[in-house]
Amino acid sequence: MILITGGAGFIGANFVLDWLAGRDEAVLNLDKLTYAGNMETLASLRDDPRHIFVKGDIGDSALVAGLLARHQPRAIVNFAAESHVDRSIHGPEDFIETNIVGTFRLLEAVRAYWNGLEGEARAVFRFLHVSTDEVYGSLAPTEAAFTETHRYEPNSPYSASKAASDHLVRAYHHTYGLPVLTTNCSNNYGPYHFPEKLIPLMIVNALAGKPLPVYGDGMQVRDWLYVKDHCCAIRRVLEAGQPGEVYNVGGWNEKPNIAIVNIVCDLLDELRPKNDGGSYKTQITYVKDRPGHDRRYAIDASKIQRELGWKPAETFETGIRKTVQWYLANPDWVAHVQSGAYRDWVQTQYATS
Ligand code: NAD
Ligand code: TYD
Numbered sequence: 001m002i003l004i005t006g007g008a009g010f011i012g013a014n015f016v017l018d019w020l021a022g023r024d025e026a027v028l029n030l031d032k033l034t035y036a037g038n039m040e041t042l043a044s045l046r047d048d049p050r051h052i053f054v055k056g057d058i059g060d061s062a063l064v065a066g067l068l069a070r071h072q073p074r075a076i077v078n079f080a081a082e083s084h085v086d087r088s089i090h091g092p093e094d095f096i097e098t099n100i101v102g103t104f105r106l107l108e109a110v111r112a113y114w115n116g117l118e119g120e121a122r123a124v125f126r127f128l129h130v131s132t133d134e135v136y137g138s139l140a141p142t143e144a145a146f147t148e149t150h151r152y153e154p155n156s157p158y159s160a161s162k163a164a165s166d167h168l169v170r171a172y173h174h175t176y177g178l179p180v181l182t183t184n185c186s187n188n189y190g191p192y193h194f195p196e197k198l199i200p201l202m203i204v205n206a207l208a209g210k211p212l213p214v215y216g217d218g219m220q221v222r223d224w225l226y227v228k229d230h231c232c233a234i235r236r237v238l239e240a241g242q243p244g245e246v247y248n249v250g251g252w253n254e255k256p257n258i259a260i261v262n263i264v265c266d267l268l269d270e271l272r273p274k275n276d277g278g279s280y281k282t283q284i285t286y287v288k289d290r291p292g293h294d295r296r297y298a299i300d301a302s303k304i305q306r307e308l309g310w311k312p313a314e315t316f317e318t319g320i321r322k323t324v325q326w327y328l329a330n331p332d333w334v335a336h337v338q339s340g341a342y343r344d345w346v347q348t349q350y351a352t353s
Contacts, residue, residue: 001025001026001027001028001052001072001073002025002028002074002077003030003067003073004029004030004076004079005031005058005076005078005079005080005106006030006031006037006080006081007029007030007042007053008029008031008033008038008039008041008053009036009037009038009079009080009083010036010188010192010193010194010227011130011188011230011231012029012031012077013038013041013042013192014190014191014228014230015077015231015234016045016051017042018228018231018232019235020048020050025050026049026050026052027050027051028052028054028073029042029051029052029054030054030056030063030067031056031080032080033055033343034094036082036083036194038192039342040336040342041192041333052071058098058102058103058105058106059098059101059105059106060105061105061109064110065109065112068109068110068113069113072121074121074125074126075125075127075238076106076110076126076127077128077130077238078103078106078127078128078129078130079130080098081098081161081165082094082095082098082161083158084196084197085156085158085159085290086196087158088158088161089157089291089292092157092161095157095161096157096161099158099164099165100161100165100168103168104165107127107178111172111176114127114178114179125179126180126238126241126243127178127179127181128181128183128234128237128238129165129166129169129180129182129183130185131162131165131166131182131183131184131185132162132185133146133184133185133223133248133299134154134155134158134159134294135159135162135163136151136153136154136184137152137153137154137155137159137294138153138155138294139296141296145223145298145299146184146297146298146299147248147300148245148248152166152167155292155294156292156294159294166182166184169182170244173243174244179244180243181237181238181241181243182245182246182247183233183234183246183247183249184246184299185225185230185248185250186222186223186224186249186250186251186299187222187223187297188225189226189319189323190227190228190323190326191227191322191323191330194337195334195337198257198260198261199224199260199264199320201213202260202261202264203264203268204338205283206265206268206280206283207268207272207327207328209283210283211283211284211285212261212280212285213285213287214257214261214286214287215257215287215288215289216288216293217289218257218261218286219256219257219258219295220294220295221254221255221257221295221297221298222254222255222297223250223251223253223254223297223298223299224255224319224320225249225251225253226251226312226313226314226318226319228314229251229313229314230249232310232313233247233249233304233310236309237304242307247304247308248299248301248304249299249301249304250298250300250301251301251312252301253312253316254296254298255316261284262281264280264320265279265281265284267320267321268280271324272328
């Protein structure tokens with residue numbers, strides 16, 4: 001089996017669902033169920049013996065050591081993190097605790113476990129750390145996209161904490177020989193995305209008749225990747241990546257935020273026209289900029305394409321249409337997130353161990 005941390009979050013849950021849709025190898029899912037963890041996303045796996053869910057913290061050394069000893073995973077994919085830049089600006093402490101201290105404790109437990117493995121089990125074992133392009137800092141408008149050797153220049157508490165975790169992962173390879181893999185991915189979008197992030201927030205606010213808050217001038221550029229393409233890249237790196245290597249993952253799809261918001265409005269105008277015949281664009285509201293806001297991220301994903309044969313399957317046009325359609329087709333998921341009812345799901349619907 002494989003151990004997934006943070007598998008009730010946006011990308012982790014998509015990863016678990018896609019993994020079990022494609023193969024029978026079991027998943028041990030360790031997630032603390034912070035506000036970002038949503039077991040309702042995993043409802044279809046409630047009675048599936050291939051999915052073992054454990055509510056717990058990657059920083060709980062005794063818990064992690066016990067799980068590793070009992071389940072003997074052949075690989076670990078570390079998604080668990082505090083992930084929202086705006087929250088990191090308001091309160092960085094949880095980011096330091098989970099992204100840095102938690103990753104360190106997880107690495108220590110994994111090192112002890114791996115040291116105890118022998119023969120084939122030791123040779124094939126992998127620890128894959130899921131990271132972000134934000135560790136590289138901000139690009140000037142015409143600067144070349146981030147390659148794997150771009151220097152680290154994190155600007156937010158979130159990206160600084162992810163950068164620190166990347167460095168620890170790297171050090172555990174160089175110092176202890178732990179067979180690690182690191183992926184640095186651009187902005188994801190798709191189903192089950194918590195509506196505090198740009199794209200789902202715009203969809204749910206538009207439908208609710210609320211303002212669509214665009215920070216600053218809306219000309220900050222992000223490189224958007226459909227979440228299922230990211231999950232596919234992670235599976236590929238796990239399968240064929242070279243231990244100690246870093247792989248940048250991106251969508252070759254740079255767009256300013258205001259263009260994203262306009263595209264979302266156009267799709268909603270088409271798929272769920274407003275009663276008054278107007279456009280959702282009338283709800284766009286420019287608001288005060290995020291402090292220290294990075295102007296541009298862009299990923300050069302040629303290494304993973306060249307060495308591992310991965311490239312995105314979705315274009316932005318196909319991926320964003322699927323995403324908007326998913327939110328329109330799943331109003332209950334959205335309503336439960338907004339009301340907070342999703343937090344009761346684990347007590348009422350799901351057996352934990
Ligand atoms: P998310 O916030 O939606 O999910 C994070 C999950 O981790 C939640 O289920 C949460 O309960 C869990 N968690 C938090 N602290 C934990 C702890 N101490 N122990 C165990 N579980 C804990 O985040 P996401 O968007 O799914 O991102 C997953 C990973 O991918 C993160 O490491 C993030 O840095 C990285 N990443 C995200 C993006 C993006 O666009 N969302 C892009 C590149 C990389
Ligand atoms: P976000 O989804 O928070 O991802 P990140 O900050 O990790 O890139 O934000 C994406 C971009 O959208 C970022 O430039 C900030 C901007 N943004 C807004 O303009 N308005 C919003 O309400 C949010 C949440 C983000």
